[in-house]
Amino acid sequence: MKHWTRREDERLLTGSGRFVADIAVPGCLDAAFVRSRVAHGLLRDVDCAAAREVPGVVGAWSAAELPDLPAVPHTLLARLSTEEAVAGREWPALVKERVRYPGEAVAVVLGEDRYRAEDGVAEVTFAIDPLPAVITPAAAAMDEPRLFDGLSNTALRGEAGQPVDDSVWREAAAVVQGRYRQQLLMPSPMECRTILAVPEGDRLTVWSGHQMPHRLKRELAALLGWSADRIRVVVPDTGGAFGSKSAAFPEFVVVAHLAVKLGRPVRWIEDRLESMLVATRGRGQDQTVRLAADAEGRLLAYELKVEADVGAYPHLGVGLPMQTVWMATGPYTTPRVHATLRSVLTNTMVTYPYRGAGRPEAAIALERAMDLMARRLDIDPVELRRRNFIPPEAFPYETPTGRRYDSGDYAGALDLALETLDYAAWRAEQARRREDPQALPLGIGVSCYVERSGGEPGGLHEFGSAEAHADGTVTVRCGAAPSGQGHETVFPALVAKVLGIAEERVRLVEGDTDEQPEGLGSFASRSAQVAGAMLQHVAAMLIEQARTRAAQLWGLLVDEVEWADGVVRAARDDSAVADLAELVKATGPLRVEDRFEAGMAFPFGAHVAVVEVDPELGTVRVLRLVAVDDCGVVLNPTVVRGQAFGSAVQGLGQALYEGMTFGEDGVPHLANGFLDYLLPTYSEIPPIEIKDTCTPSPGTPLGAKGAGESGCIGTPAAVVNAVTDALRPADPDLLQMPLTPDVVWRAARAPKFEEAPKLEEDSR
Numbered sequence: 052m053k054h055w056t057r058r059e060d061e062r063l064l065t066g067s068g069r070f071v072a073d074i075a076v077p078g079c080l081d082a083a084f085v086r087s088r089v090a091h092g093l094l095r096d097v098d099c100a101a102a103r104e105v106p107g108v109v110g111a112w113s114a115a116e117l118p119d120l121p122a123v124p125h126t127l128l129a130r131l132s133t134e135e136a137v138a139g140r141e142w143p144a145l146v147k148e149r150v151r152y153p154g155e156a157v158a159v160v161l162g163e164d165r166y167r168a169e170d171g172v173a174e175v176t177f178a179i180d181p182l183p184a185v186i187t188p189a190a191a192a193m194d195e196p197r198l199f200d201g202l203s204n205t206a207l208r209g210e211a212g213q214p215v216d217d218s219v220w221r222e223a224a225a226v227v228q229g230r231y232r233q234q235l236l237m238p239s240p241m242e243c244r245t246i247l248a249v250p251e252g253d254r255l256t257v258w259s260g261h262q263m264p265h266r267l268k269r270e271l272a273a274l275l276g277w278s279a280d281r282i283r284v285v286v287p288d289t290g291g292a293f294g295s296k297s298a299a300f301p302e303f304v305v306v307a308h309l310a311v312k313l314g315r316p317v318r319w320i321e322d323r324l325e326s327m328l329v330a331t332r333g334r335g336q337d338q339t340v341r342l343a344a345d346a347e348g349r350l351l352a353y354e355l356k357v358e359a360d361v362g363a364y365p366h367l368g369v370g371l372p373m374q375t376v377w378m379a380t381g382p383y384t385t386p387r388v389h390a391t392l393r394s395v396l397t398n399t400m401v402t403y404p405y406r407g408a409g410r411p412e413a414a415i416a417l418e419r420a421m422d423l424m425a426r427r428l429d430i431d432p433v434e435l436r437r438r439n440f441i442p443p444e445a446f447p448y449e450t451p452t453g454r455r456y457d458s459g460d461y462a463g464a465l466d467l468a469l470e471t472l473d474y475a476a477w478r479a480e481q482a483r484r485r486e487d488p489q490a491l492p493l494g495i496g497v498s499c500y501v502e503r504s505g506g507e508p509g510g511l512h513e514f515g516s517a518e519a520h521a522d523g524t525v526t527v528r529c530g531a532a533p534s535g536q537g538h539e540t541v542f543p544a545l546v547a548k549v550l551g552i553a554e555e556r557v558r559l560v561e562g563d564t565d566e567q568p569e570g571l572g573s574f575a576s577r578s579a580q581v582a583g584a585m586l587q588h589v590a591a592m593l594i595e596q597a598r599t600r601a602a603q604l605w606g607l608l609v610d611e612v613e614w615a616d617g618v619v620r621a622a623r624d625d626s627a628v629a630d631l632a633e634l635v636k637a638t639g640p641l642r643v644e645d646r647f648e649a650g651m652a653f654p655f656g657a658h659v660a661v662v663e664v665d666p667e668l669g670t671v672r673v674l675r676l677v678a679v680d681d682c683g684v685v686l687n688p689t690v691v692r693g694q695a696f697g698s699a700v701q702g703l704g705q706a707l708y709e710g711m712t713f714g715e716d717g718v719p720h721l722a723n724g725f726l727d728y729l730l731p732t733y734s735e736i737p738p739i740e741i742k743d744t745c746t747p748s749p750g751t752p753l754g755a756k757g758a759g760e761s762g763c764i765g766t767p768a769a770v771v772n773a774v775t776d777a778l779r780p781a782d783p784d785l786l787q788m789p790l791t792p793d794v795v796w797r798a799a800r801a802p803k804f805e806e807a808p809k810l811e812e813d814s815r
Contacts, residue, residue, distance in 0.1 A: 057540040068288040071245035071258050072320050079316040083168035085158035085175045087150040090184035090398040090717025094146050101174040107167030111160040114145035121274040123301050136206040140199050142364035144304040151363035152400050153718045154328035159305050184717025188358040188395040198396045206365045207394040211376045211452035215352045215387045223343035227423040232787045233336040233412045234710035238405045242290025243321035246303050248310035254281045260289035262297040263572030264532050268564045270299040286562030292534035294404030295331045327721045333405020335360035336412050342420040348430050350439045352387040355379045359394045362401030369394045374409025380450040381417045382461040382501045383439040388451040398717045407763035414500040418768035456653045458746045465657040468679040472659050492664045494777025498768035501655045504576035504757025513585040514569040516644035517593040523632035524556045530570015531582040532562040537690040549590035552617035576757020584751040585647035592643040600638045650750020656680035658765035662773040669796030673737035680761040681744045684754035694759045695741045702766025704731045710789045779804045
């Protein structure tokens with residue numbers, strides 16, 4: 052029999068998984084959307100009459116024909132958004148008057164299947180009077196044009212830390228500065244967004260590949276004006292998310308509304324080109340940094356200014372860049388740090404959490420600045436970092452930007468990365484190549500990072516239960532919702548270990564709001580840290596309940612009853628013994644439930660990349676990538692390694708390949724799908740070595756920290772720093788991600804640092 056590493060593997064890898072598209076419901080209608088072909092304009096006539104005549108089309112509607120269609124709910128999570136940013140900037144589920152991003156839906160068609168619905172889409176006619184489009188924060192911040200009449204395109208301002216006195220910059224031995232673009236990225240999960248809404252009497256059951264089913268339940272209930280108990284959300288197998296599946300999107304609002312209106316099931320399965328056009332974006336920041344140090348390389352001050360592209364409508368993305376601001380300090384003891392944010396609306400689809408969500412942006416800006424400083428002071432970039440690390444004995448550590456780091460050994464992670472790489476040998480090879488005019492340039496890049504996992508205060512809890520059955524099995528329920536993280540394997544193993552029983556006896560139920568009435572979901576690398584700790588907690592509660600039951604059954608004090616290996620026994624009577632099955636049979640159902648809250652955690656790590664650059668072709672070959680991450684106590688090494696490897700590949704994507712490009716009209720260049728938006732494939736994956744250190748978090752009894760986002764945070768800066776180290780341009784700002792052959796080719800022909808030292812002097 053085939054041994055599967057994870058419980059999920061056999062089902063998913065043999066094609067027997069059950070995704071939303073696999074669910075067959077009698078009488079189900081499929082939705083297809085009529086989408087704008089311009090980025091910005093005034094919507095005139097929308098005529099759906101011809102579409103309704105298409106065979107197999109059941110209905111077609113514009114916003115004017117659905118006057119009671121609710122708007123898209125906005126998301127206001129703790130410390131990440133404000134009502135003021137959203138006020139007056141409603142996101143309509145279907146365009147009413149004004150198109151604000153390419154692909155925004157102007158009408159919807161329902162058909163007996165998707166083919167017929169698409170035939171109907173082709174018959175809908177509409178007119179849009181184009182308006183100028185703004186696709187960068189700098190252009191949009193000029194408020195010409197404004198996306199919302201009478202309101203600025205700047206939706207939110209924020210800051211952390213205190214302004215740095217000018218005397219610090221004047222008196223520092225060295226000051227460097229840079230300007231960086233964090234390009235817009237597409238999360239690109241294997242399965243795009245999905246929703247199936249099924250009316251059942253006075254209730255609505257919604258199937259969706261979603262990260263936060265309880266939130267979707269609450270939002271849909273509010274949209275429909277229903278009590279929450281009339282909505283059930285079920286998350287079946289889900290083909291990835293990376294942060295992009297945690298909202299109630301415009302299409303979800305339309306599908307749920309029409310399902311209730313018609314009393315028939317309605318489904319929408321987003322196709323790939325549709326997803327590339329209108330699914331959420333990630334990153335999208337223009338950054339200006341300034342870093343000061345003394346002559347020995349001790350950091351004195353760091354300043355970060357962020358102009359964030361948050362898309363056409365304020366949503367969670369409007370406050371999300373505050374994660375960059377809060378994490379500006381990184382792993383260093385910089386005494387003065389000041390970070391400011393301006394979130395600006397542009398004619399693009401909304402930005403939203405994407406794996407790392409604000410922390411890659413912080414790490415890339417700071418780590419590129421650290422390499423600039425190392426070059427300015429002629430110090431090895433590794434040594435510069437070592438001189439400025441927060442030492443292990445300083446934790447818990449209060450950063451100047453208001454974070455309280457829980458634990459860390461940053462030097463330990465870097466030491467392991469350098470040892471694994473054989474840093475000295477690669478530096479020797481680099482020196483040899485620099486003496487050989489025929490050799491391709493070689494560069495070594497380092498990136499050290501700290502991230503935040505678990506969520507923000509107010510969102511660091513989870514709900515769950517544990518129930519023992521008469522057959523000796525245990526069912527645990529959890530408010531999380533997996534999209535590929537291995538919950539089905541990791542969580543039962545954790546509970547089994549606490550109870551001292553076989554893993555096969557533990558069944559996990561999650562992603563169903565009827566089975567688990569309360570929950571938060573899976574996002575922000577919180578599954579192990581928060582949901583795992585909650586399951587450990589309810590397992591321990593089950594043990595205590597079993598001891599109490601047994602004491603009552605045998606007429607003993609609770610202290611006279613012991614638990615070991617799934618069995619209760621009297622401490623002084625060998626005949627008084629019962630396993631869970633016997634205890635349930637003798638005393639009735641045994642069930643516990645609770646809400647558990649964990650603390651914030653701050654995973655960290657060090658990534659090192661070695662690259663070879665061909666200056667004639669502009670190509671970058673990553674020869675080696677070492678990723679050392681510390682997520683505290685590891686619950687399942689195989690799953691954590693997979694998370695680290697996958698996120699490192701996505702980090703390579705940001706550094707070298709991925710990025711949204713737009714025409715002058717604001718429409719993205721995506722006509723050819725993934726031929727126009729390059730993802731790293733097997734052919735582009737270099738040798739990646741994954742290592743870990745273990746610094747337990749004191750904020751959770753498991754000691755676990757988040758593990759899912761490390762590579763997206765640590766890898767990009769390591770690769771960019773390596774390419775910069777290989778080419779040594781006098782102006783490193785030439786190397787903006789993605790490092791395409793054109794970008795690299797131009798940087799290779801620019802003046803070198805050694806040829807133009809005055810430019811570095813001018814950086815002050």
